[in-house]
Amino acid sequence: MGFLVQFFLKNNLHSKRTIWMAVLSFIPVGFACLLWLLRPVLNREGITLFGLYPQMSLLFYLHFLLPLISVFMGTAVIADEVDERTLPYLLVRPVSRRDIVLSKIIANTLTLGILLFISLFLTYTLMAIESGVGSWGKNFPVFLQSGGVLCLGALAYTPLFACLGGIIKRPVLVGLFFVFGWENTVGVFPGNVKLMTIVHYLHVLFPPLQKYEFINLVLPTKQVSDFTAVMILLVLAALFTGLSISLLYIREYRLEQS
Amino acid sequence: MPIYEQTYKPWEGVLEPRPRTWRVIARTGIQLLMRKGMMVFLLFAYFPFFFRAVQIYVIARFGDKLEIVQKFKGLKIDANFYSDFLNGQMFFVVLIFVFAGAGMIANDKRFKALSLYFSKPVGFWDYVAGKFLVLGFFVSLITLVPGLLLFLMRVVLAKDSVYIQDYFWIPFSLFAYTVVELLLFGSVILVLSATSKGTRSAAVFFFTLIMFPDLIRIILSKIPAVGLISMTANIKQMGSVFFGIDRPYGFTPIWAFLVMAAVIALCVLLLKQRVKPTEVVR
């Protein structure tokens, strides 16, 4: 399986999709560079760069990039091989279907996690360095915490969308509806409904934010502990990975004939 | 009985002087999307309509008896009601553009159908108009049509003619909002579809172009002019003009109009570059 993970990682590196995802994930870095150049204008309005970091990490990364890119990376786990018609090469080898799916999920999760982590690191550095290296070092645990949550989010979302990609015909649309419709809407409902979202558990683990007037989100009060949130995310990751694997044992994929 | 030769028979009909090919493209596009299960998606998009319909019924029947209606302006069925409804539908509109629009030109390019289209008497504007109509059809189904139905329902349930006298212009506002939404989102998604290699990348970039600037607007909300970079903010700002309500954002609607016009013009220019029967590869 080690070779398979390496192979799929290499495939991701060369894939145009990954290049575009990388460009996407570096948009906040570009924005941070722009803000760096516009420091005098921002300071006049009483805005400091590092003051914007919590919103950026929450809104850009947790609420936008992570779900968006995981929809595309997750649904592509089997869909890519079907679309490219390379699935027969994998199936007609003495490699178990479990190993094929697991390797792809690991490779896609790693790719997503690494992209987001590097992007977040660069954004953090650009925003923290304004106040000096000391500030950068002092707030580094905040970055590590948010980066860790993003990686955990990648671990939870990718198998979910891999599963979706194996079951339904238009997984991208349903995936987008889930992350930007269901998760964003239900998150603000009072009560326990929000426990039926992944983003709630990621919120629980995210570094605490001050409430800002211009964010209409009111971060939910913690209904579960950090440990419970981590365990639930890991269980969800395992559950959806298992489901994705079993799908390849049950479903057959008819490829486009040339 | 005459015996007819069983060879190729040339068609003896008369060609239309100006064939309306955009209608054929639009009709085929709509049929294809219906076959792909668009109706199921549209059903979900009608949930807000049902809630709003219930709201209208309750307000119309019991509005003058309920204190809460007098207390909270947000419950009144006025211009804000229709504007809020359309703003709320924007999420579904974006999904429609992703589902219907992302592959519209990308698939034609992928299967090398553009040269087939343009080998017939189909011009660039016929082709683009046909595609826009497909998008317009589905967008109207979840914005204009339910908006008009809500208005009609309110008018029918009104006890007198005061409501229609005060709000007779609402259908025009609904129409104008839908057209602006279609032109702006439609031209962007068609350009992305024409420039991307596949449906998925067009969908990703469209989503990014919608959401990312909006997030920047939220983060830098202290600087109102930043809102101009957000397509949704521009549409909502123009919507407030159409419905005669308070401006939601701090920038002037004229600027919103100019930005949207510039984006649409740029998209049309790019479309002209990318939608061609043949591609020269250097």
Add this chain to the structure above:
Amino acid sequence: MTIEVKNLSKWYGQVIGVNNLTFTLEPGVTGFLGPNGAGKTTLLRLLTGQLRSSKGTLAINGKRIWANHKVMQHVGYCPEADAFWAFLTGREFVYSHMRMHGFGNEEAVRLTKNAIEMVKMTDAKDKKIGGYSKGMRQRIKLAQAIAHDPDVLFLDEPLNGMDPLGRRDTIELVKNLGDQGKTVVVSSHILHEVEEMTDSILLINHGRLLAEGNIYEIRKLIDTHPLQVTIECDRVNILTARLLEFEDVQSIHFNREKGQITVETIQPDDFHMRLPELAQKLNVTIHSLWSPDENLEAIFDYLVR
């Protein structure tokens, strides 16, 4: 290795892909023949575990195929689709397959080198597959299928896109593999290509098995259709008149200018035995004799059309 198929059916909704097929494949080369849409590719996909049967069983050496990755140890597959991980070079492509097959690095390198030499792609092995011609891509697909020396080989339209030299080399390769005792299945709709590789065929149309076995045996069994024999000779009229007396001769066409007689006979063996004696008796010189019918095309025509 033996491939056993019993009452195999596969349907997609209302459409039947293969319909109640039963056959056994022994070591040697077998051709799956049929027009486009006959069900050959569906059958190959069933045999390679890509599709699951709706009914019936298939097994390689008694072991089931669907979702059984261990049986793939002995299987090589060259798909029809022109599909690759385009970022790989030819060598990397075959090497990756060998590593996926479970070979260590050194062994995989060795097997890759051998396979690439067998398909004569040594010069182009380090170029990206995206830059290969169609024929080169076909060769490299073949290389990954044979590199691990499988006992069972499935080749779906292996000569697609190949130039005449490439076709010749591949046909030779397939024949050699069959001679080595491997079970090789070649699927094609191009009759003369299959004829060059093997006598043993499975003729499929509309998902059904029409005929199975040796080409000549099948031909003999088609007794409803007379065999055509063309004779080039002198004294065409005299020979024609005498041939008409035979009961087994159904029809005769003759061309005096060309000196040719084409006979349709329902008992070709008897006809061939009687002809030399008759020619000698009548003092007719036969310059040449052939049967335009005793080939796959004719069989195909009779059974399919």
